Amino acid sequence: MLGFIWKYRTLYLLSIPGILYFLVFKYVPLLGSVIAFQNYNLFAGFSGSPWVGFEHFERMFQHYDFLRILKNTLVLGALDISLAFTAPIILALLLNEVRLVLYKKIVQTIVYAPHFLSWVIVSGIFAGMLSPTSGIVNAIVGWFGIDPIYFLGENGYIRSILVGSGLWRDVGWGTIIYLAALTGINPELYEASEIDGAGRWKQTLKITLPSLLPVITVLFLLKIGDFMDYGFERVFVFQNPLNVTNSEILDTYIYKAGLKQMQYSYATAIGLFKSVVGLFLLVIANSLSRKATGESLY
């Protein structure tokens, strides 16, 4: 065993910083989750705070709005997976078909530039575009004789706005991995299929997509693990009391109830619940995927 380590000492040495990173920044903080079972007091610390068992979890499940918040979280998560996950794949396939290299590069740059904007700015842009008095969207809607709509002040529109803004910001960024995988496909496959008489559409279905499948599966599994992590900031910046019924998710509730009111234990309990659900989904999806496609994370 020692000899084995000695033999690959360079690799082991190389991995030390990485291992340390995960230990210090990912695993040690996990231990902090114990405060979900305590009444955490900042000054008494982990050892001095009293243990309360599952009290905070009970409180969470009994909250009158818990079901609504959970539903919002799940709905947004589902929309995110069905739209924000598939859109980059389609976009990557489309970009792949573009023949003019310069044009392709320009489009690529334009679509992934928004990724570098912070959510605060994105929300500002969207609020401006959707404004009932000065927004371009309402101006266009107005051509058809429809009265201006206060999009951000309507419960009915907020989910579309949240998903839409996410799509606009991140769809280009999401294509990067797929585009990289696309370049790895053996061109001989295309040549052979051409001889057999396959057109572009057939090639896409029979060669490109199957070749991408492993990448898609892995990314999908990773995404499933984050199913409940829609993200705090991107929702918070769009939220106001008029749309909160449909936009309150676990992340924003944690911020309001936990951090603003300094109930760290309660916030941790909700966060822990979220993580456990995410882990659960990941394990299920992973085993399903292993049975169905042979692809899995572990």
Next chain:
Amino acid sequence: MKKLFILATVLAISVSMLSACSKNNNEPSKAANTPANAPANTEAANKPEETAAAVPTKFSISMRTLNVPYVEQNPDINSDKYVLELEKMTNTDLDIRLIPHNEYQDKMIQMFATNDIPDVVQGSGGISGQELAGAVQNGVFMPLNDLLQEHGQNLLKFLPKAAWDRLTDAKTGNIYGIPEVLSNPSRRATWIRTDLLEKAGKQIPKTVEETLDVLRAFKELGVEHPYMGRKNFKYSDTFFGSYDVFGYLNQFKQFPDGNVKPSFFDEAGMKKAIGVYKTMFDEGLISKEFATIESADFKSIITSGKAGMWSMNANELPIWGTQLMTNVPGAKVALIPSPIGDDGKGGYAHYNPVTRSYFINVNAKDKAADIIKFFDWMVSEQAQNFFSYGIVGEDYKNDGGTITYTPPTDEAGTNKQRYLNYWLWMVQDTTYNKRIAELSEPGKQMVDAFDNLLTKEGRRGIEFDPRLDALIKYPDLSPLSDQLPPLVLEHVLKMVYGKEPIDNYGKVLEEYLSKGGNEVIEEATARFNSKENAFE
């Protein structure tokens, strides 16, 4: 050979990364130790009183930047010439640690959690403020009663009892902090464009109805925002004040049934207030999208002359007034009495009488006496001149009592002024700076408004500090310092936007009660009756 080279490189990288990590980790703990262990302090503390004067008292103090540009743009506040001058005058050596304004609460909690607590901690109110995270109750700060008796007589005389009460633990009588006070808690005012008023041929409105008439006239003149609205009714709560239904954290009231409830439980008053906003919304007197107007938009709309009437802190008059007049030649603005409701009164929610407060770390016991002396100096004549005008001979002239000072007009100058008047001056009556205000026309107007107008208006109620446990337990039911509780706010906004009938308000109150409101009222009433940290 090549392999050896690779190995050496890898090793070097790993080691350098490790050492970089450990350096970072050590830094805060070193910083935490220095103030307590620095030789200068122990020396100063051990030496007898007379000689201690020679060695400056060295202490660290955390201060919120409060969005003051002079502070936030300063590369090193501790070597700023005014800080150095302050140190010279008080024989101290300050180590000011800035806390970013917008992350104040987070950073403060981080400070307590990592136990990296400076000798003096600046809070923003009483002993149970959220930013203190319960530090007072956990024995992080020392009681100051004896020290104040001995070294802080001027402070005790200058600062009112109401302010000291906020920093006193009612059960033990211990005073834990030194307050900076706001002698006039009625701080916000109703502003109106008097040039538009003249143009419309209207008088200054007194009642709610007259105000609506004026707003309608503004609209006819083509004013885009006759009444300036803002998200969550922040700084646009004028008409809730007319009917005394703010319901904020310090707006609990004893109702005729003997129970203590937030003032939005006045169903009739609340319906009238919501009705006024609905009328404004329907008639276009308030922006259709006021529910998403943020503070930056709010300010730019007003100072670019697109609003007719709004609510803002009165002490901003010299600054906002000047900006407005620069952008819109001919614009005139005045502070007027707020519209009155059925009881003949109006105005905005009163502020807490304590704006900032200073707590002394128990570990800084040795120098606590000198720190008290430092704060005691803040209310002296010398301090008043320094913090109002600046450094003698440089910023102003003093010929045997006659002071010559020209107030700055450029941005850099006003920034410096604000910094000296309101930031670096740690303990004072912060309502307005009288010496400076008397030098300019808008300044005099502001003083006049504070002394003759605002003292007579405003709404105040019962406040609980520390907060009611029930409100912490039910965040949706808890009002903020200037905002309705989320649960109520949501319904009120929907009523204004016409998505829910105003007559439903009674049901909203029932919902509030059923979702934990009964507990809130029970606790509030009990605490009010037993006078347990309840302030009126």
